Amino acid sequence: MTRTNARRKLCEELAASLATGQGLRQLRLSQILEQGQLEGIKAPERSQEPQPISIWRPEKKEGNLVFVRPEPGPFGDHYATRRVIQAIPGSGSKRICFFGESVAAGYLYAPHLTPAAVLEHQLNSGQTAAPFEVVDLARTNETLSSLVETVAASLQLDPQMLVLFVGNNWNLLETPQASAYAPSLKARQNYALHLREKGWEGPLEAAMKACSKKALDALDHIAQLAGSIPVVVIVPEVNLVDWTSRQPAPWLPGIGNALWYELYQQAVGFLEKEEWDRAEQAGMDMLSLDDGICPTSFSIIGEARKGSGREALAEQAFRAEVDSAAYASNCFLDAPRANTMVRRTLHFASGMHGFHTVDLKGVFGVLPDREWFVDYCHLTAKGIEKAMALTAREILDQFEVDGPAVFPDYPLAPEAEALAMFGAAIHGAHRLLAIGSKRALIRYWCERALETSPAIAAVMVQFVQARCAPCPAVMTGAQQFINQSSYALNLQHGWKYDYLDVEVIAAVEESLTNKGFAEADEVSVLLVEQLGFNRSWKELAPYYLWEPLEQAFPEIMVLNDLPSRAFYRFPWPVTGFCLIGRDALELEITLRLVHENSGQTAFSVNGKFLAMVETNAKWQTHRLVVPAYMMNQILNEITLHWPMPGIDGETGMERFTERLEMGWDADPHPIFGEIATLKARHLQ
Numbered sequence: 195m196t197r198t199n200a201r202r203k204l205c206e207e208l209a210a211s212l213a214t215g216q217g218l219r220q221l222r223l224s225q226i227l228e229q230g231q232l233e234g235i236k237a238p239e240r241s242q243e244p245q246p247i248s249i250w251r252p253e254k255k256e257g258n259l260v261f262v263r264p265e266p267g268p269f270g271d272h273y274a275t276r277r278v279i280q281a282i283p284g285s286g287s288k289r290i291c292f293f294g295e296s297v298a299a300g301y302l303y304a305p306h307l308t309p310a311a312v313l314e315h316q317l318n319s320g321q322t323a324a325p326f327e328v329v330d331l332a333r334t335n336e337t338l339s340s341l342v343e344t345v346a347a348s349l350q351l352d353p354q355m356l357v358l359f360v361g362n363n364w365n366l367l368e369t370p371q372a373s374a375y376a377p378s379l380k381a382r383q384n385y386a387l388h389l390r391e392k393g394w395e396g397p398l399e400a401a402m403k404a405c406s407k408k409a410l411d412a413l414d415h416i417a418q419l420a421g422s423i424p425v426v427v428i429v430p431e432v433n434l435v436d437w438t439s440r441q442p443a444p445w446l447p448g449i450g451n452a453l454w455y456e457l458y459q460q461a462v463g464f465l466e467k468e469e470w471d472r473a474e475q476a477g478m479d480m481l482s483l484d485d486g487i488c489p490t491s492f493s494i495i496g497e498a499r500k501g502s503g504r505e506a507l508a509e510q511a512f513r514a515e516v517d518s519a520a521y522a523s524n525c526f527l528d529a530p531r532a533n534t535m536v537r538r539t540l541h542f543a544s545g546m547h548g549f550h551t552v553d554l555k556g557v558f559g560v561l562p563d564r565e566w567f568v569d570y571c572h573l574t575a576k577g578i579e580k581a582m583a584l585t586a587r588e589i590l591d592q593f594e595v596d597g598p599a600v601f602p603d604y605p606l607a608p609e610a611e612a613l614a615m616f617g618a619a620i621h622g623a624h625r626l627l628a629i630g631s632k633r634a635l636i637r638y639w640c641e642r643a644l645e646t647s648p649a650i651a652a653v654m655v656q657f658v659q660a661r662c663a664p665c666p667a668v669m670t671g672a673q674q675f676i677n678q679s680s681y682a683l684n685l686q687h688g689w690k691y692d693y694l695d696v697e698v699i700a701a702v703e704e705s706l707t708n709k710g711f712a713e714a715d716e717v718s719v720l721l722v723e724q725l726g727f728n729r730s731w732k733e734l735a736p737y738y739l740w741e742p743l744e745q746a747f748p749e750i751m752v753l754n755d756l757p758s759r760a761f762y763r764f765p766w767p768v769t770g771f772c773l774i775g776r777d778a779l780e781l782e783i784t785l786r787l788v789h790e791n792s793g794q795t796a797f798s799v800n801g802k803f804l805a806m807v808e809t810n811a812k813w814q815t816h817r818l819v820v821p822a823y824m825m826n827q828i829l830n831e832i833t834l835h836w837p838m839p840g841i842d843g844e845t846g847m848e849r850f851t852e853r854l855e856m857g858w859d860a861d862p863h864p865i866f867g868e869i870a871t872l873k874a875r876h877l878q
Contacts, residue, residue: 244281247347248331248340249273258282261351268677269668270684272296272334275305279329283352286324288593290317291331291348293341294359295530297430298332301572301686302617306610308332309359309578316586316601323595332359334686337367338412345416355589356420358549359428361409361532361540362571365521368408372401372522374850375748377755379857385522386854394444394487394523401522402535409539417547424550424592428585429540430571431554432531434512435500435563436635437570439489439519439528440627442765442863443480445847450483451864452838455767457483461494462630465501474498489518493629505560512561525765525863527747529570529625550592552585564638568618569625575606575614609680612647615639616654617687623697624688627743633704636697640705651713653681654702658717661695662724693742694725696772700829718828726775731782731873735762738872740770740831746861756859761870763788764836765863771872773799773830778822778877781832784815784870789846793837795867799824800831809837813870819877836866 244252250261259281266275283289292298292310300308310330317326329351331344341360348356371381374397388396416425443454457480464473477494484491496511517533537555544551557580558566566577573581583601590597619639626632643650659672667673668689676683683689699717706714736742744766748756773779787793792810796803799820807816820832839846846864853860 244350245347247279247350248333248344250279252281269689270305270686272299272685274299274308274310274330274332276330279351281350281352283327284325287327288324288355289327289329289351289353290355290357290589291329291345291351291353292357292359293336293345293348294332294357294428295336295361295363296334296686297362297572298336298359298428299330299334300332300578301334302568302614302621303575303578303606303610304686306613307575307578307604307606309573309582312578312604313357313582313586313589315604316582317589317597319602320598321595326589328357329353335367336360336363338364338408342412342415342419346419349419353423355424355426355592356416357426357428357585357589358416359430361430361536362432362530364405364409364536365519365533366528366530368405369401369521372397372404373524374522374854374860374862375746375756382854382857382860386851389851389854394485397522398487398520401520406535406539409536410543413540413543413547413549417543417549425547426550426552426585426588426592427540427544428581429537429551429553429555430532431556431558431562431566432516432571433562433564433567433569434496434509434516435561436567437529437531437626438493438629439515439524439531440493440526440629441488441490441519441523441528442525443484443488443490444523444525444862445850445864446483446843447847448842448844450843454480454483455838458490458494461498465494465497465630468501470498470502473501486514486518487523489515490629492518497629500561509560523862525746526627526743527625527750531571550588552581552588554581554584557581557584564635568614568639569622575604575611579604608647609650612643612650613681613683613687615643615646616650616657616681617683619643619701620657620683620688620695620698621686623695623701624691625743627741633697633701636701637705637708640701641709644705644709644711647681648711650681651706651711653679653683654706655713655716655720657683658699658702658720660689661699662720664724667691693736694738694772696738696740696829703828721774721828727773727777727779727874727876729876729878731875734771734773734872734874735869738772740772740833744769746863761868763865763868764834765861765865767836767838767866768833769836769867769869770831770833773820773825773832773874774828775830776822776825776827778825779820779874780877781818781820781872781874782815783818783872784813785809785834786813786868786870787811787837787840788865788868789839789841791837791840793840795837796835798833798835800826801833804832809867834867834869839864839866 244259247261250263253260253262261279263277298309308330310328314326314328331348371378374385385397388400443451446454457476461473461476464476474495477491477498480491492511492515496508496515499508499511516531519528566574568574619636623636653676656672656675660667660670663670703714703717742750744764746765787809790811794806795809797805797818802824805818850860850862
């Protein structure tokens with residue numbers, strides 16, 4: 195049985211055990227934790243003093259109890275912006291409390307448009323009876339623990355219904371100790387134990403079981419809290435077409451890693467030439483090597499099937515890709531998307547507790563894409579309207595209230611729509627690792643933003659200005675200009691990003707040019723004036739990295755108890771940096787290989803061979819010259835092509851496992867090379 199089939203079998207076993215009350219009792223985390231509690235969370239007693247509801251604090255105003263939130267900062271925050279919530283609903287109104295993660299919070303559209311606001315608008319359209327009130331308690335990065343806590347506290351508002359829009363975050367946020375990168379000694383040793391028992395399938399299976407149990411216990415707890423209050427669960431859908439989870443293969447037997455990457459390069463070439471059958475075969479050959487552990491193989495198969503018009507088969511491959519993008523085996527930072535385990539857990543728990551479900555699978559077609567999603571799981575305005583329309587129908591049915599045949603559109607200013615689209619370009623660049631290039635998708639969102647509200651062109655240029663500044667972007671005059679405009683980018687639009695953003699800058703320049711905006715010339719001027727080179731050395735690592743995501747995710751994030759490294763490590767066989775301008779440059783690079791490896795590291799500029807240097811596991815410094823004739827007008831990419839690891843997969847796997855057993859940091863994937871410094875200057 196392949197590992198992919200083993201995971202499917204586990205899902206089926208979970209489904210079978212959940213079909214009966216006895217099975218549910220066996221699987222609930224409450225069998226492990228204290229009965230009726232999730233990490234010590236308890237519902238507030240009605241006789242207690244008023245308690246906070248998320249960030250809303252209880253206060254008395256004019257003798258009435260209200261819940262008041264703090265003012266958001268200049269860049270916003272991750273909560274709904276409603277300032278005051280009355281403890282007692284309005285006379286005769288039907289109060290609904292709405293919970294969820296960033297999708298439910300209207301990520302990229304909030305505060306201008308949110309699912310809760312759209313839902314309330316739809317529920318009240320054409321109503322002459324008592325109005326519906328939807329209290330938005332969704333927040334970005336919601337976890338199961340805080341969800342239960344917020345649901346418990348929300349009962350102080352006397353809701354008549356609860357709506358849960360959750361599941362996308364579970365795979366990444368609910369099992370932090372399931373990764374080999376976890377800093378905990380116990381977590382590392384448990385990971386090694388599972389590896390010894392079942393190979394790669396061991397830690398993946400353990401993580402999935404732990405996540406499912408935690409979710410089931412949370413939903414069980416919510417059912418107990420809700421009592422007779424009806425609960426509606428919205429089962430999420432994800433973007434299958436425009437989003438991929440490109441991950442490196444973990445240690446594979448023998449020379450499996452070298453063969454896997456060779457097949458990957460072939461597959462990408464076949465996809466570019468639209469040789470769909472050959473691309474699919476290359477993906478299948480990759481799958482036979484990684485045995486379903488790596489989502490990249492499924493992504494290639496899905497792309498090939500989609501290209502050849504076999505949508506149903508493409509959907510199978512893309513959903514297998516989502517299922518294989520497991521936190522326990524990921525190397526690169528992944529994007530949260532609800533997988534099969536999440537969907538089944540939501541359905542099973544809903545069936546056991548009598549929750550009403552609104553399943554979005556299939557609602558957006560066989561292969562959901564950018565028409566409905568701005569990124570991996572966050573909905574477009576059109577997607578929000580459709581998802582909430584289905585939810586509104588379910589709610590109206592439960593309240594036995596007739597609704598209109600067609601719900602009216604929620605009013606959305608073109609500036610707000612354009613802001614979300616430009617945000618999709620930025621956020622997509624920061625989170626997407628595509629098979630091939632992602633430029634076309636980023637450019638698509640930039641051009642849509644310009645078409646929707648042309649005045650956003652000035653904001654795009656100021657965004658480039660902020661990225662070019664020699665200080666954090668949030669401290670720049672350009673950022674202040676944007677914040678005071680009709681297109682105020684905030685935290686969700688990626689201000690806290692410590693790299694050049696070359697893909698966004700390139701897409702902005704191309705989009706402005708394609709749409710005939712004169713501002714396109716300003717982008718080139720800014721890049722050359724502020725980021726160009728002179729006769730002094732300028733350090734390129736890490737700010738000028740072309741694709742910052744191609745590092746192990748703990749090394750681009752701040753993880754507690756995990757010290758930062760003094761150099762940069764790369765678990766993908768190619769590494770690119772951006773060079774600005776068209777003049778000849780001199781480069782100085784200090785690098786080494788890993789795993790007692792030695793071999794030749796090749797350098798190319800804009801896809802053309804530049805040089806080859808001898809490298810090994812000792813730090814070495816090399817000087818290279820990039821002639822002017824190899825340079826483009828403004829943006830150039832210099833790429834390092836690392837040699838394959840010098841050890842076989844079994845040795846790499848054994849070393850990895852032994853280090854975990856000792857509690858040391860370890861790499862589940864081959865590391866190809868490391869860079870201490872990369873500097874550039876004009877050729878003397």
